[in-house]
Amino acid sequence: MSTMLQTEDLRYAYPGEEGAETVALDGVTLSIERGSFVVVLGHNGSGKSTLAKTFNAVLLPSGGKVYVDGMDTGDEALLLEIRRRVGMVFQNPDNQIVANVVEEDVAFAPENLGVPTEEIRRRVDDALAAVGMADFTLYAPHLLSGGQKQRIAIAGVLAMRPECIVLDEATAMLDPAGRREVLDAVERLHAEQGITVVLITHHMNEAERADRVLVMNDGRLAMDGAPREVFSRAEELAAMGLAVPDTVALLRRLRAGGMDVPTDAVTVDECVDAILREF
Amino acid sequence: MLKDITLGQYFPGNTPAHRLDPRTKLLAVVFYIVAVFSCHSAWAYILTALVLALSARVSKVGARALFRGLKPVLFIIAFTALLNLFYTPGEELARLWLLRVTREGVWTAAAMMTRITLLITGTFLLTYTTSPIQLTDGLEALLGPLKRLRxxxxxxxxxxxxxxxxxxxxxxxxxxxxxxxxxxxxxxxxxxxxxxxxxxxxxxxxxxxxxxxxxxxxxxxxxxRCYHGGEGRTKLHVLRFAARDYLALLFYLALAAGIIVFD
Incomplete structure (x- = not known):
C-alpha cells in the first residue's frame, strides 16, 4: 500500500496578540495509508482540527512538512491538485453549501476545475447517487435536514473525484439519525470506492468503524493503533479527558463486577458476542 | 420542485416564458423599458399594455399577482399623479382655491400612472418567470464583455x-x-x-x-473545493439561445423600434 498523507515533524502555531503564539501542533509525524479508514480523536483544543486543515493546504505548516500523495503542500503550484485529491467536509453544513439548488452546489467544485459540461453532469449524478441523495437534485438545500445537507456537502467533495476525504467534526452538529446517515454514506464510499477516509471526531462511538485510531493531545500524537488496542488503555484516555466507547465502558464495568469478559470488544456486535459467551 | 427560493417572487412553472433563456428575458425587459419611456400618444401606451398583457398571458401569471407588485409603490404613483395633476400649466378645467386642474394635467397624470405601472409590472414579470440563479447567470453572461474593462x-x-x-x-x-x-x-x-x-x-x-x-x-x-475565481471555470448549465429566443427578442425589439419611430 502506498502512502496517502504524510506529515514530518509538523508544527503549527496560531498567531496571537502581541507576538504571542498558540502552539496547536507540536511535532506530529505520521503517515496514513491509501485506502485506510482512520479516526482522529481528541478533546477540544487538542489540535485535531488544525491537523485536518494542514492535510489540504488550508493551513500551511509553521514547521515540518505535509505530503499529499508525495506532493508537498507548501508548493503553491500544486495547490489545486492537492485540494482536488483531498476533499474536506466541515462541521456546519450551512456554511459550506454555496448554491441554492442541490445540483448546482455539487457542481461547484468541478466547475472550478474547468471540467467539461457533460462530464460535470455525470459527476453530479454519480456523486448524489453515491450518498443516496439522487432524489433531491433540484431541491433548495435550506429545506433539507442536517444529515441530508451534510451528505450534499460530501457529494460536493466527491464530484472532484478525490482520493481522500477528511471529515472535520462533520457529524458534531447532527442528531443521532443524521449522524448515522452521514457515517453510513462515508463507510459505503470507503468500502465501494476505496476512498481513504480521515474522520475527525470527539464521539468515541464513531471510532468503532475505523481500522486505525489516532489520539491527539496537546498538539502531539498521543496514541496510534487499532481501535481495540487504543481503547484498552482506558486510564490513559481518561487522563486526556477522553472516555472509551459505550461498549468498552460496559464491558469494563461487567468485568469490575466479577464477570470474565474481554474489554477490547469495540463494536456493538463484538460486545454482544463477548457478553453472550458468558452464559 | 423547489428551485424557488428566498424572495417569494419566482413562480416555478414550465411555460414558454419560463423556458426562454434568461439573457433573452433581460434584454426583452430592456427593450420593453425603452418602449415604455418612448410612449407619447395614447395608442402607444395601449399597444405596450397589450404586449404586457400578452406576455403575462404566455407566462400564466394572473392579473392579481401582476398588480401585487405595485402595492409598495402605490404611494409614489399617487403622489406623482397628484403633482402632475395640479402643476401642469394649460387649459383650466377646474379650480379649488390655489389648486388648478388643467386638461394637460389630467393627461400627464394619467400617462405617468400608466408609465410607472407598466414599468413595474413588466419587470416583475421577469422575476416571476426567472429563478434568481438563472437571473445571475444571465446577468453574468450579458455583462461578460465588461470583464475586459476590468x-x-x-x-x-x-x-x-x-x-x-x-x-x-x-x-x-x-x-x-x-x-x-x-x-x-x-x-x-x-x-x-x-x-x-x-x-x-x-x-x-x-x-x-x-x-x-x-x-x-x-x-x-x-x-x-478549488475555487480560484472565474478564470477557467465551466458551467453545469450552459446558456443556449434557441429559435424562440430570437423570436422573442425580435418581437420586443420591434415594439421598442416601432414606438420610437412612429410615436
Whole structure:
C-alpha cells in the first residue's frame, strides 16, 4: 500500500496578540495509508482540527512538512491538485453549501476545475447517487435536514473525484439519525470506492468503524493503533479527558463486577458476542 | 420542485416564458423599458399594455399577482399623479382655491400612472418567470464583455448568488435569536419607532457576528473545493439561445423600434 498523507515533524502555531503564539501542533509525524479508514480523536483544543486543515493546504505548516500523495503542500503550484485529491467536509453544513439548488452546489467544485459540461453532469449524478441523495437534485438545500445537507456537502467533495476525504467534526452538529446517515454514506464510499477516509471526531462511538485510531493531545500524537488496542488503555484516555466507547465502558464495568469478559470488544456486535459467551 | 427560493417572487412553472433563456428575458425587459419611456400618444401606451398583457398571458401569471407588485409603490404613483395633476400649466378645467386642474394635467397624470405601472409590472414579470440563479447567470453572461474593462463581473455574480443562498439561512437565524431574546424578556413589538429600533440592537449584533463567522467558514469551504475565481471555470448549465429566443427578442425589439419611430 502506498502512502496517502504524510506529515514530518509538523508544527503549527496560531498567531496571537502581541507576538504571542498558540502552539496547536507540536511535532506530529505520521503517515496514513491509501485506502485506510482512520479516526482522529481528541478533546477540544487538542489540535485535531488544525491537523485536518494542514492535510489540504488550508493551513500551511509553521514547521515540518505535509505530503499529499508525495506532493508537498507548501508548493503553491500544486495547490489545486492537492485540494482536488483531498476533499474536506466541515462541521456546519450551512456554511459550506454555496448554491441554492442541490445540483448546482455539487457542481461547484468541478466547475472550478474547468471540467467539461457533460462530464460535470455525470459527476453530479454519480456523486448524489453515491450518498443516496439522487432524489433531491433540484431541491433548495435550506429545506433539507442536517444529515441530508451534510451528505450534499460530501457529494460536493466527491464530484472532484478525490482520493481522500477528511471529515472535520462533520457529524458534531447532527442528531443521532443524521449522524448515522452521514457515517453510513462515508463507510459505503470507503468500502465501494476505496476512498481513504480521515474522520475527525470527539464521539468515541464513531471510532468503532475505523481500522486505525489516532489520539491527539496537546498538539502531539498521543496514541496510534487499532481501535481495540487504543481503547484498552482506558486510564490513559481518561487522563486526556477522553472516555472509551459505550461498549468498552460496559464491558469494563461487567468485568469490575466479577464477570470474565474481554474489554477490547469495540463494536456493538463484538460486545454482544463477548457478553453472550458468558452464559 | 423547489428551485424557488428566498424572495417569494419566482413562480416555478414550465411555460414558454419560463423556458426562454434568461439573457433573452433581460434584454426583452430592456427593450420593453425603452418602449415604455418612448410612449407619447395614447395608442402607444395601449399597444405596450397589450404586449404586457400578452406576455403575462404566455407566462400564466394572473392579473392579481401582476398588480401585487405595485402595492409598495402605490404611494409614489399617487403622489406623482397628484403633482402632475395640479402643476401642469394649460387649459383650466377646474379650480379649488390655489389648486388648478388643467386638461394637460389630467393627461400627464394619467400617462405617468400608466408609465410607472407598466414599468413595474413588466419587470416583475421577469422575476416571476426567472429563478434568481438563472437571473445571475444571465446577468453574468450579458455583462461578460465588461470583464475586459476590468469590471469584476464574475465576482459580482458570485456575490449575488451567495447572498441569495444565505437569505433563508439568515432569516432562520434571526427567528432563532429573536425567540431567544423574547424568552429572556426582550420586547420587539411595543413602543414608538425609536424604541423599537433600539430593541433591534441586541438582535443585530449577534446576527452580524454570526454572519462574519459564516462568511469565513464559507470562504474556507470554497477554497477547499478549488475555487480560484472565474478564470477557467465551466458551467453545469450552459446558456443556449434557441429559435424562440430570437423570436422573442425580435418581437420586443420591434415594439421598442416601432414606438420610437412612429410615436
Amino acid at each position: 469590471v469584476p463581473v464574475h465576482e459580482l455574480a458570485m456575490m449575488m448568488s451567495i447572498a441569495l443562498r444565505f437569505i433563508p439561512t439568515l432569516i432562520e437565524e434571526t427567528d432563532k435569536i429573536m425567540s431567544a431574546q423574547k424568552a429572556r424578556g426582550a420586547d420587539f413589538e411595543s413602543g414608538g419607532l425609536a424604541r423599537r429600533a433600539r430593541a433591534l440592537i441586541p438582535l443585530l449584533v449577534p446576527l452580524f457576528v454570526s454572519a462574519f463567522r459564516r462568511a469565513d467558514e464559507l470562504a474556507t469551504a470554497m477554497e477547499c
